[in-house]
Amino acid sequence: MPRLVSHPDEVKIISRRFGMGATNIDRYLELGGYQAVKKCLSQGPEWIIEEMKASGLRGRGGAGFSAGMKWSFVPRQSAKLKYILVNGDESEPGTCKDHLIFLHDPHAVIEGTIIAGLAVGARMGFIYLRGEYRYLLEIVERAVADAYDRGFLGKNIFGSGMEFQIITQTGAGAYEVGEESALMESLEGKRGVPRIKPPFPAVVGLYGGPTVINNAETIATVPSVITMGAQAYAALGTPRNGGTRLFCLSGHVERPGVYELPMGYNLKKMIYDVAGGIRGGRKLKAVVPGGSSTPVLLPEEIDIGMDFDQVGKAGSMLGSGGVVVIDDQTCIVEFALRTISFYAHESCGWCIPCREGTDWLKKSLTRFHAGFGTEADIDNMQYLAENMLGRTFCPLGDAAAMPTIAFVKKFRKEFEDHLNGKPCPFAREGVPQLTVV
Amino acid sequence: MSEINPETMSIFSPALAKRFDALVEMYPVKRSALIPMLLYAQDEAGYLSDAVVAEVARRIGITELEVRNVATYYSMLRFRPAGKFNIQVCTNISCMLRGAYEVYERFQEELSVGPKGVTPDGLFSVEEVECIGACCWAPAIQVNYDFHDDLKPDLVPGILSDYRGRAKGKANDA
Secondary structure (H helix, E strand, O other): OOOOOOOOOOOOOOOOOOOOOOOOHHHHHHOOOOHHHHHHHHHOHHHHHHHHHHHOOEOOOOOOOEHHHHHHOOOOOOOOOOEEEEEEOOOOOOOOHHHHHHHHOHHHHHHHHHHHHHHHOOOEEEEEEOOOOHHHHHHHHHHHHHHHHOOOOEOOHHHOOOOEEEEEEEOOOOHHHHOHHHHHHHHOOOOOOOOOOOOOOOOOOHHHOOEEEEEHHHHHHHHHHHHHOHHHHHHHOEOOEOOEEEEEEEEOEOOOEEEEEEOOOEHHHHHHHHOOOEHHHOOEEEEEOOOOOOOOEOHHHOOOEOOHHHHHHOOOOOOOOEEEEEEOOOOHHHHHHHHHHHHHHHOOOOOHHHHHHHHHHHHHHHHHHOOOEOHHHHHHHHHHHHHHOOOOOOOHHHHHHHHHHHHHHHOHHHHHOOEOOOOOOOOOOOOOOOOOO | OOOOEOOOOEOOOHHHHHHHHHHHHHOOOHHHHHHHHHHHHHHHHOOOOHHHHHHHHHHHOOOHHHHHHHHOOOOOOOOOOOOOEEEEEEOOHHHHHOOHHHHHHHHHHHHOOOOOOEOOOOOEEEEEEOOOOOHHHOOOEEEOOEEEOOOOHHHHHHHHHHHHHHHHHHHHHO
């Protein structure tokens, strides 16, 4: 069972029921569960959407789009059925927050899904979990079955006369399926390749119907927003960045873990205070602030508040909340290679700039790490990455290109240190080193 | 395993056949059952054999080619057997920074197999996988669907003997 951590600076909203047995429906009710959905039933859809807009809750999957705005794009009248889709395909390297939500508080996800359904007039929701999360799927399935037994789901939810059904779904191993339109393809039983936009999911989504798709953390936050009130929730964060979020601190820190901190919390403090600083008293070399697709930050760039706008201003992105901390004994070329290898593996192959670009970058970096790079390779990698940006259906191409550009720009010297057959200055035992004969 | 049971007209166990009967009716569109069905079939059969692909295609009402087209996309689905306990070592960034490659090497050494290799007794296979969503408890692995967190190379022999014990225990029960 993943270890839970805590720190005095945490503000526990989403995580307040972690470790409290809330997978049990009675326990969840005792802890104030299913009150928010009752409030929503009495207040009606317009009120819910206005609350969500006022809360400043922005998408926790990485794009940071206002959840309330997203919901408001769904047409009121629709000939086709509308759907709610919960994205629990958590796959961005460095991110493991939804893991804990499903493990400790599945009913919050269910309650949030029902509320989203009430807001946009959908009668069916899907909770999609990545295939590797089988034990979590079983927890969620149990919770859904319990909610049906209590009449919280079904033809007449909470005796209101309204219908809402939830179906759980498993993936089978594909990062790309975390992209909203690819997830819909996967749910329709197809290869997880993205769809071109527009039309956006709010208009034409799953099975061609208007669809709201939100990250599992966003959905799990919804009941808290309703219960505590939009203003109180918004006030926890910074302007236009309401509330708190789960930050996954991993890598070379003393106390890795998932911490719930207010939006805008200082990144430096997060690393040195909350996570206990760099492991073994070493020095900080770099930080990946929001999952592996976000551009790396240097130690002098981390005195910033962790909200979408401030991290954006610093030239990176808040992304999925996966903060990966890298110490000074790490080879950035190797780190870049491992990052890009992932995107090359996960590229669905639909768009050529991504399919070829990620593979090309991987090959260049592999050769570099083996000590056989050339001066021209450094510029070529950057040129290649820059030409992938914005030229694909979905953001996977960007996700590979953006960190590459940052690695090359900010650590050019380290790339140069690998030139002309020089062995990697950070080579260590147990790490496969490619040798070119 | 690939014999058709005349009662259920299925190569799967009666319980799984029944589950599949329900699964295709559950969604607005039958085909939505495809990916879960493939994964659950693989859990039981060990891999997607020709017989599995054929039955899944028949149940959904699509061609075998369409099933293969989809199945080859997803990295958890496989067309040849893995070990009874498939050890999946995450080596992505958060795990790598905390020694995942050392753990991966140790598994291969202990079992004398290479990447995606299966031990001669069919008990174990080892593969390197992408991020499994356990970054804060790195390095982490999955043995089939079970997570093991905060690993060190020295913990590898213990994990293996634990699974060997489980296999033996099951054999004795039977």
